Amino acid sequence: xxxxxxxxxxxxxxxxxxxxxxxxxxxxxxxxxxxxxxxxxxxxxxxxxxxxxxxxxxxxxxxxxxxxxxxxxxxxxxxxxxxxxxxxxxxxxxxxxxxxxxxxxxxxxxxxxxxxxxxxxxxxxxxxxxxxxxxxxxxxxxxxxxxxxxxxxxxxxxxxxxxxxxxxxxxxxxxxxxxxxxxxxxxxxxxxxxxxxxxxxxxxxxxxxxxxxxxxxxxxxxxxxxxxxxxxxxxxxxxxxxxxxxxxxxxxxxxxxxxxxxxxxxxxxxxxxxxxxxxxxxxxxxxxxxxxxxxxxxxxxx
Numbered sequence: 001x002x003x004x005x006x007x008x009x010x011x012x013x014x015x016x017x018x019x020x021x022x023x024x025x026x027x028x029x030x031x032x033x034x035x036x037x038x039x040x041x042x043x044x045x046x047x048x049x050x051x052x053x054x055x056x057x058x059x060x061x062x063x064x065x066x067x068x069x070x071x072x073x074x075x076x077x078x079x080x081x082x083x084x085x086x087x088x089x090x091x092x093x094x095x096x097x098x099x100x101x102x103x104x105x106x107x108x109x110x111x112x113x114x115x116x117x118x119x120x121x122x123x124x125x126x127x128x129x130x131x132x133x134x135x136x137x138x139x140x141x142x143x144x145x146x147x148x149x150x151x152x153x154x155x156x157x158x159x160x161x162x163x164x165x166x167x168x169x170x171x172x173x174x175x176x177x178x179x180x181x182x183x184x185x186x187x188x189x190x191x192x193x194x195x196x197x198x199x200x201x202x203x204x205x206x207x208x209x210x211x212x213x214x215x216x217x218x219x220x221x222x223x224x225x226x227x228x229x230x231x232x233x234x235x236x237x238x239x240x241x242x243x244x245x246x247x248x249x250x251x252x253x254x255x256x257x258x259x260x261x262x263x264x265x266x267x268x269x270x271x272x273x274x275x276x277x278x279x280x281x282x283x284x285x286x287x288x289x290x291x292x293x294x295x296x297x298x299x300x301x302x
Contacts (some may be wrong), residue, residue: 025226
């Protein structure tokens, strides 16, 4: 009936922790990393495909009212219309190539009457402020850009303007819905990102690095951690149920395993006893030498 020992409160608590950790690894942590790997692979495929495709009119790639999805993001499109600089918004707290940046978002009214949000590129901060930059060209222009999906601010903050922004509207995420609320325009879902050399572009944003990233290996590591936790629990369960183990019923009543501290203390006591015997023997030998060879006291019995 040794298996009844597994019902001890301490072992039950350990079992819950081990299996809870393993389940979390299998159902939450590993799938999360697998999903990130899939997202990165989808993005890489979309960017790679866009290089070989010719730009197409925005209405063909993304009909009005349809938000960008995995099948349309990063596609190259042609947009023709007029910039609306009076409704321009600055995206703050951005990072471009590892350094702080602002991004300039300018709505454009297309020749069909549709309003599209255009990311004109980035600016480096000047003492923390937005530096002077060129206004977009006036009149009807034709630009090539890449389709991008809206970002989401986890705190759902609206655009704002105050003394710290010199009265310019700022936003924490590139989101057509936020721009629509701030400007009153009927902005189409998503936005387009200008490519190098296009009318109105500032610092053209670099494309993502086409690498798979470490997410797949991270996922495998979480699977391995969960498996090792279960195997470790199984090993120690079998070991402790054997005669002499802490869970074994064969141990003599009232006995327990010595702790590491107790074993070290016993070793210290044995060492001190040996040192006392050696000191007595040394003293006896010195006395024998000093007494003209008379035999010293027999300490072998002590």
